[in-house]
Each structure stands twice: as C-alpha cells, then as structure tokens.
Amino acid sequence: MLQGALTNPISYDRFVGGEDSQALIESDVIVPEDMPDAINVIAVLGESVINDVVESDGKIQVDGQLKLNIIYVADKDKKLAKINKSVDFTHFLEIDGVDSKCKSIVNCRVEHVDFSLINSRKMNVKAIVSVYGRAFAKEKKEAIVGIQGDEGVEYLKKTIKLANIVGQNSAETFLKEQIKISDGEPNVSKVLKVDMVIKPDEPKITDNRVIIQGSVHVYIVYEGDSKDEYGYEECDLNYANFIDVPGALSYMNANTYERIIEKNIEILPDESGDNRMIDIELVLKTDTIVTEKDETEIPVDIYGINRNVEPVIEKIEAISQQGRFKSQAIFKENVEFKNNIRRIIDVVAYPVLSDYALKDGKAILEGVIDYNIIYIGDNGNPMSYKDEAQFKTFLDVPMDDGDLFVDLKVTHITYDIMAMKEAELKFVVDATVDAFKISKYDVLIDAKEAEDVRSEENRHSITIYMVQKDDELWDIAKRYRTSKEEIIKVNELKDERILAGSKLIIPNKI
Template sequence: MQTDTISYDRLIGKEDSQALVENDIIVPEDEPDVLNVIAVNALTIINNIEADEGKIHIDGELRLNILYTPDKKGSLIKIDKSIDFSHFFEVEGCDSKCRALVAARVEHVDYSVINSRKINIKAILSISGSVFSKEMKDIVVNIEDIEDMEYLKKTIKYLNTIGQNDVETFLKEQIKIPDGALEIDRIIKVDTIIKSDEYRITDNRVMIQGNIHAVVLYTTKNKGEFEKLECDLNYDNFIEIPGALSYMNAKTNEAIIEKNVEVLEDDNGENRILNIELVVKTNAVVTEIEEREIPVDVYSITRNIEPEREIITTINRSVGATSQVILKEAIELKNNARKIIDIIAYPVISNYTMSDKKVLIEGVIDYNAMYLNDEGYINSSKGEFPFKTFVDVQNDEGVPFLDLKISHVSYEIIAMKEVEMKFVMDVYVDIFYEESFDVLTDIKEVEEGRYEKNKHSITIYMVQKNDNLWDIAKKYRTSKDDILNINEINDEKLIAGTKLIIPIKAQ
C-alpha cells in the first residue's frame, strides 16, 4: 500500500458586506472658503489583507477628490484627501495561513458643508471577500501491490495554489496639449483605468503587460473653461513566484496606488505639459489543476479488512469570465446646460443569481453630472438609474466572486436641459467550482469477520434498479471479472431484472 500527501485549496468562507467611512475634511490654508460642494470622486485602495484566527482583516484607504466652488463666478477648486479605513470578515475555520480574494468599491458618496472651512464626507463601500485555506491530507494512492484485493478507482481533480506575490511599478509620461489650445491653469481631476492585456508564466515568475488610460480634467487660462486630455501608458513587469511553471494558471490584479499630475512649462515658458507619474501595484496568484487516479473503495475476497475513509471538499477549478455592457440614460437637468464638465459614476450591485449558465446581475448606476449653465455658473445633478446584465458561465454550481468597473463615460447635450449619458461597464466574475469525494486514508485488517460464511458456491442474483457491478461484487465478496466471465458478458452496464450467476469463492 502506498500513501502520499496531497495539497489542495478549499473555499471556507464568502461574504458580501458594506462599510461606512465618514470624516470631516478641513480646507487647506492656501485654498479659498467653500461656498458649495459640486462633486466628490472617490476610490478605494486596499493596502493590506491579513488572515487571523476566525477573521480576515482589511486595511485600506478611501482616496477623495473633492470639487467645490468658492464663489458664483465659475471657479472650481479641488481638495485631494485620503481616509484610512479598516474592515473585517468573520470566517469560521480561518487561520493565519489562509488567503483571501477581496474587492472594495465605492457605491455612494454623501457630502455636506459644515462651515466655510469644513466638509463632511460619508461614503458607502461595498466589500466582497472569498477566503481559501490550504489543506494537506495523507491518502492511499496505490494498493496494486497487495494480493487478494479488489479496488475501485476514480480520477480526482483539485486546485492547488503554488504561490502569490505582488510588486510595485513606477510609470512616468509627459503629455503636451495640442498647439492652439489654451494654457493649463489648474488640474481638477485625474481618472485612470487600468487593464492587463496578457500574462505569461515562465519558470518562477509571471510576466505581465497592460495599459493605463488616463483622463485629465483641467481649467484653462480663460477663466471658466474646462478641457480634458486623454493619454495611454503601457507597462510591463514581472513578479517572482517560486515554483511557477509555464503550464500553470495565473490570476492577476492591478491597482494604481499613487498618482501625481503636475503642470510644466514648455520651451516657450507656457503651461502646456502634463507630467504624469503613477505607481501600479500588481498582485499575481499562480495555481495548477492537479489530476490523479486514486482508489476510493476496497475489499478483500478472503480477508476481513476495514478501510478508513474521509470526505474532502476541494476547489477542482476556477474560471474567470468577463463581459462589457453599454448603458445609456437621458436625464433632465435643473438648468440649461451650456457645457458638461464631467460625470462621476459608481456601479452598485443590488442582487445577483446564477441560472441557465449565466450570472444575472441587477443594480443601479449612481451618477453626478457637473455642468456649466447659461450664466457660466457650475451646477451638478445627482441621481441613479437601474441596469440588468449577465455573464455567461460554464454551469450553475459554482461560487461567484463579482466586481464591476465603469471604464468609460461619454455624454451629449440633446436639448437645453436634457443630457444623454453613456457608460461602458466592465463586469468581472470569478467562479470557483467545488467537488466533494471520498478518499482512503488507511486500510487495516481486522480479526473479527464482518461477513457470514457463504454456504453456497454459486448464487443467483436479480439486478435491481441503480445496481452497479462493483457493489454486487463487493456484497458477495467476489470479483467483477469473475461475474463477467461466468455470465459471458463484457459490458459492466447492467439492466434491471437481469439474473446474474454470482460465483462465490471459498472463505
């Protein structure tokens, strides 16, 4: 008898929850008083995920870009602030060796002016987490060397995490605004969308290539005018993961944890250059699907044996699926719109289900449209509209992990007070498929017989519904081959009502 230790991943917990982050923001001394807050653009950065006894701790930051007007003349001032937050999941069976897949996104932001130098911010975060443990089990993998033993084999598949690691990459790019455009006055807002194009696994490392699309909103030297500049930055990097091999799979996640954009002068001394600096944090998890044939049941024809069994539950595979949906909505503003400055939007999941090989997702888009009215004053219009979408998956038996991102926003004024908004939303779904099966952990011979002595050398048995040849042979302590041979049949598939001759060996 041969035993071996198998290593496999098990999903031990999953949770979707919300967290409230609230803080008072003080206006910097070098900025003017607040008259009215127009919008708040917020995003989350997860800095650390730590597993502990029965809990997963999450530490992160809420990055805020607060836009306000100090007067009625069309000026727009920004405040960039960061608020630390902590959150935890209670997960039964969790310990320090577990790993967690976590996504945190902003669902809604409320703000109010306390006084001319203080703004209160309340943000609702959606935090989802799936927790995995690394299991080790000693099982029987081979009993072919033991005489007088009948055994049933099964091929099992299980996911095994080889390792994970993360790395930070610094990117820098200088973009010049087009000739003829007005000079840059102040940077108002910087949006970045990051997408990994592909990855490649070589020995002990994961190679990653991606693209970052940056949109910079700024005011010009002509007071009250807003312009946007868009650019793309390509990046490539590698992450060291010992044990990674080319045939394995990797799951990568990228996040921009630092961004800084400053205005530089060109050769003529004019503010026409944007210096963009970004820090990208990339995490990679390398896994492999192991497949092996093991005995799952055993008996002896002449001896009394007692197999010891356990039921283990593993992730036998994980599958990533994505889709992109375009959402359109026409809204009516309070005032006539001369120009749309920008639209900030957050996707909110209200419900999701799995049916007919699809993950069905319902939710709303929470938006805030900033615009200039006929008089040149800055206004904003907040609201939400519902959406429904789906992602195709392989079957309905897995455990889903969802994330949504708005990757593009466009808009058009179609009437004096009416604006058509178009959002491109990327939907990411990871499905973890689980399977439970019996494994043999030991085989022992016992002295006291569990079977009565057979008094006959031949028994006639009538096949019942759902019978299989293994169970019949085990019941009468004979072999499948002997039943097939004496009945002159070569197909193990049995038909209910068939009479079988069961040869019984002397015991």
C-alpha cells in the same frame, strides 16, 4: 492502518469562506487657508486602495485608504476649486475558519459618496466602500493507494480534479509620462479630475516568474484660464514587469489584480512658458496568484474477496475548478434636468453590485450605476445632478455551482445633450468574475482487516441478483465479495454497464 498499506499524500486547497461587506467612511474636510471659500460642493471622486491584508483567527483585517478629490464652487468668481484628502480605514471580514495560515484574495471599490457643505470653510463626506474577500487553506491528506500482497483485494479508483494554489506575490511598477496639450484646447489652470483605467494583458508564466504587461488609460479633465473653459486630455501609459513566484511553471495559470496606489499630476510650462504640459507619475501594484490544475486517480473504496478488508473513508472538500471570465456591456440612461444646461463638464460614476448568482452556466450580475453629472447651468455657474441607473448583465461561466469573486468597473462614459434639459449617458461597464467550483470527494485514508465469518448469502457458489435502479457493478461485486471482472466474464457483459431489472449471475467463492 492495515499492515502493508501504501499511502501517498494528496495536497489540495480548501475553500474556507468569503464575505462581501461594506465600510462606511466619514470625514470632515477643512478648506485650506490658501484656498477660497466654498459656496457649493458639486462632486467628490473617491478611490479606495488596499495597503495591507492580515489573516487571523476568524477574520481578515483589511487596512486601506480612501482618496478623495473634492470639487467645489468658489464664492468669488464661481469657478471650480478642488481639495485632495486621504482617509485611512480598517475593515474586518468575518469568516469562520480563517487563521494565519490561510491565503486570501481581497478587493475593494467605492460604491457611493454623499457630501454636504457645513459652512464656507468646512464640508462633510461620507463614502461607502465595498470590501470583499475569499479565504483558502492548504490541506494534506494521506490516502491509501495500494496494499502489499494485495491478491484478492479490489479497489475502486476515481479521477479527482484539483486546482491548487502554487503561490502568490506582488510587485510595484513605476510609470511616468509627459503629455502636451492638444492644439485647440485651452491652457491648463488646474486639473479637476483624473480617471484611470487599467488594461492588463494576459499574464505569461516562465520558470518561477509571472510576466505582466498592459497599459493604463488616463483621462484628464482640467479648467482653463477663463471661466466656463474646460479642457480634456487622454493618454496611455504602457507597463511591463515581472513577479517572482517560486514554483511557477509555464503550463500553470496566473490571475492578476491591479490597482494604482500612488499618483502625482503636475502642470508644467512648455517652451513658450504657457501651461500646456502635464506630467504624470503613477505606481501600479499588481498581485498575482498562480494555480495548477491537477487530475489524479486515487482509490476511493476497497474490499477483500478472501479477506475481510473494510475501508475507512473520509470526505474532503476541495477546489476542483477555477476560472476567470470577463465581459463588457453598455448601458444607456436618459436624464432630464430641472433647468437648462449649457454644457456637461464631466460625469462621476460608481458601480454598485446588489446581487449576483450562478445559474444555467451563466453568472448573472445586477445593480445600479450611481452617477453625478457636473454641468454648466443656464446661469453660467457649475452645478451637479445626482441619480442612479439600473443595470443587469451576465457572463458565460461553465460551472453548475461554485463561489464567485466579482469585480466591476465603469471604464468609459460618453454623454450627449439631446435638448436644453435632456441628455443621454452611456456607461461602459467591465465585469471580471473569478469562479471557484468546490467539489466533495471520498478519500480512502485507511483500511481494516478482521476475522471473517461469511454470511449465509455468500456461502452459495452461485447467486442470482436482480439489478436495482442506480446499482453500480462495483457495489454488487463488493456486496457479494467477488470481482467486477468475474461478474462480467460469467454474464458475458461487454462492459460495466448494467440495466435495472436485468438478472446477473454472481459467482461466489465458498
């Protein structure tokens, strides 16, 4: 390194890579001894939960759990019955360059569920779980910021933008609520289905902490005491907690990733002894990543006027911008059944993201909504209808390029029977996109000085130079070993702007 060089470390986050992949999880399910035989499986609700993430050489190991709620028709009274089962899974995201020092964000969602009845006591379930993750590495580079006794040395300085990860952590929040069945709704025989939508508020940061709050909307579908009798209840569970993140300060930015990792739903009697109370207990896990936006000016080139100082430049790739963008869209689908329907009990839906791209300042998302309608047919028995609906939506993302981390949720479904064999569905789809812009920067990491023999073109006291297209004043001054200020002064320029085709007087020192 050049004697007298002054250096300063530049810390930045490098985007290592990412992968969007799918895990196929298959399991046979045995009907418990105390439950009736099955004559038909009509719906399977699948939820995926990540329990642990481990970064190692070239891969990210994701350990998770698929939670299944299987709804079937019992053979005796043709009423609905349900079985809950959990299936552990391990999936690997193959990402070159990942090691144990990397940090990552990982998420998963169920995209499709197939089911079949093998016999009256056994059924098979296959689920496709989308697992997607992004990996980042913390890097440090020593950059030259000056030279002692730097008379006759010129620097080109540029401002670079960095989005550094300050820290990440997680916390669990326990939520509990007891709701009373509304007047006019039937007593509860069994809970068939529970939908939960997490609605987080914007996190706030204080010194070394991220404050989280929001609500979980719970929608319950249950079976009443009589056949063909179903009830619905919904409520909101508010939550507030904090996550310790050392180094976090109020001006920084925090992104959170929420999921329900445990839930317990219990039917309770009211004061009259009727089953008209539902006790809800949830465990919400929230992961957070705190980032800091930084703009810093560093020398990216150097040369000497009286000394032969040559730069040693290295290119780095750094995350220069990070942002979270959200949208909500409604998609309609008209359904025509093969037979008459008396009523719709509920709809199970999974969003399937087939393609996404960043174009013209927008993130374009395309895919299908895989749905299953649970309904009562004209014979009075529970039935199901499966199909998919196309969707395409977009979000405003003010970046010209970058990597996208996309999360989709069907947060609300409404349905109306239009005719005996026709219904209209409306799906509300929430999209969250974390966008990472990756920029390449020149960093001056060293400078060398050698004995200098000035070229003939630089031995003249004055040179006339014709400005070429894309010329910068810095490049011209460096080529002729003079300073930008001297060129501006001699040519009486107002600033550094120069036009192609114009002539410049270049003052050279002999």
